[in-house]
Amino acid sequence: MKIFSEHLLREKVAIVTGGGTGIGKQIAQELGRSGAKLVITGRRKEVVEATMQEFLALGIETRAISTDIREPQQVQRLVDYTVESFGRIDILVNNAGGQFPKKSEEISPNGWNAVIHNNLNGTFYVTQAVAKQFIKQGTGGAITNILVSFLHRGAPGIAHSVAARNGIYGMMRTLALEWAKHNIRINGIGPGLFVTEGMQEEMASAAGAHFIEQVTQDVPLGRTGKLEELGWLVTYLSSPAAEYITGEFIIIDGGNSLGRGLTFVPY
Numbered sequence: 001m002k003i004f005s006e007h008l009l010r011e012k013v014a015i016v017t018g019g020g021t022g023i024g025k026q027i028a029q030e031l032g033r034s035g036a037k038l039v040i041t042g043r044r045k046e047v048v049e050a051t052m053q054e055f056l057a058l059g060i061e062t063r064a065i066s067t068d069i070r071e072p073q074q075v076q077r078l079v080d081y082t083v084e085s086f087g088r089i090d091i092l093v094n095n096a097g098g099q100f101p102k103k104s105e106e107i108s109p110n111g112w113n114a115v116i117h118n119n120l121n122g123t124f125y126v127t128q129a130v131a132k133q134f135i136k137q138g139t140g141g142a143i144t145n146i147l148v149s150f151l152h153r154g155a156p157g158i159a160h161s162v163a164a165r166n167g168i169y170g171m172m173r174t175l176a177l178e179w180a181k182h183n184i185r186i187n188g189i190g191p192g193l194f195v196t197e198g199m200q201e202e203m204a205s206a207a208g209a210h211f212i213e214q215v216t217q218d219v220p221l222g223r224t225g226k227l228e229e230l231g232w233l234v235t236y237l238s239s240p241a242a243e244y245i246t247g248e249f250i251i252i253d254g255g256n257s258l259g260r261g262l263t264f265v266p267y
């Protein structure tokens with residue numbers, strides 16, 4: 001379904017980390033369908049290049065480059081490559097990340113550090129490098145961080161990831177204040193359950209075959225999310241329609257974080 005005009009983000013240039021797969025791929029596609037030029041990145045070159053070919057076939061101007069967001073030099077190469085390719089950057093989507101489920105008493109120091117490093121440090125490196133380009137351009141920019149719906153509620157089994165995402169949340173609120181004078185907006189969204197290969201490999205396989213059905217039972221709207229729904233939200237937040245929104249966190253989970261509601265209903 002097409003929601004936004006193909007001119008909404010015309011002449012805008014967007015970087016999407018983890019843009020070769022799952023949520024990042026769909027967000028990138030929706031930004032591209034709304035007119036943005038794309039640079040998609042992830043560690044696996046062959047994955048981002050295959051997605052680039054799909055986008056080019058749809059008529060979306062796309063480049064792909066491999067980057068490990070944990071490596072500041074590679075992150076700077078991503079920024080330089082984007083500017084060399086398209087002359088500027090306007091939009092950043094920090095989507096790359098993830099975790100492995102594990103009882104907290106069993107997480108090794110290395111395991112803890114791996115998740116914090118990938119999510120929190122990696123997100124900061126990309127955010128800082130892109131924001132420096134925004135400031136140099138003097139154009140402002142829009143940054144959206146993909147966080148988790150249970151950011152404030154907590155989630156047993158992924159303490160390292162929830163800690164890292166709350167670190168990003170604190171960073172995001174601070175940077176929204178610090179960089180408002182440069183017209184850099186920075187927001188976060190918290191997806192509930194969206195079925196992707198990555199999610200199935202990392203989460204559902206460890207949690208059991210019925211994980212998705214079980215989680216879905218708790219969703220008031222009675223279904224998992226559609227990936228396009230994330231793409232539309234990020235497109236909105238990246239567009240002029242959201243020019244007065246910064247430092248915000250929006251949950252998109254079909255009401256899941258509301259819980260089941262009151263057991264007593266007065267009718």
Ligand SMILES: CCC/C=C/C(=O)SCCNC(=O)CCNC(=O)[C@H](O)C(C)(C)COP(=O)([O-])OP(=O)([O-])OC[C@H]1O[C@@H](n2cnc3c(N)ncnc32)[C@H](O)[C@@H]1OP(=O)([O-])[O-]
Binds near residue numbers: 099102108109111112
């Ligand atoms: C409701 C759903 C909500 C959320 C859904 C999603 O997010 S869906 C999106 C889902 N998509 C993703 O999550 C994809 C992204 N995820 C990843 O790329 C990786 O899982 C990573 C970044 C978390 C770790 O990568 P890395 O290359 O830095 O790790 P490394 O190999 O160098 O090991 C370092 C330490 O970590 C330990 N360890 C690592 N893995 C596991 C494991 N499975 N099991 C146990 N432990 C594990 C490893 O043992 C070692 O500790 P040790 O033995 O030395 O004490």
Ligand SMILES: NC(=O)C1=CN([C@@H]2O[C@H](COP(=O)(O)OP(=O)(O)OC[C@H]3O[C@@H](n4cnc5c(N)ncnc54)[C@H](OP(=O)(O)O)[C@@H]3O)[C@@H](O)[C@H]2O)C=CC1
Binds near residue numbers: 018020095
């Ligand atoms: N699916 C869901 O229900 C939910 C997902 N999320 C979050 O949404 C994001 C996308 O998840 P999803 O699409 O489901 O799963 P994926 O596993 O498909 O997405 C993870 C992406 O991040 C990239 N990535 C991971 N680490 C790095 C790194 N160090 N440098 C560069 N790229 C990296 C991966 O590419 P590569 O391996 O090639 O580097 C991959 O493209 C994640 O942050 C996830 O935690 C949040 C809530 C719910």
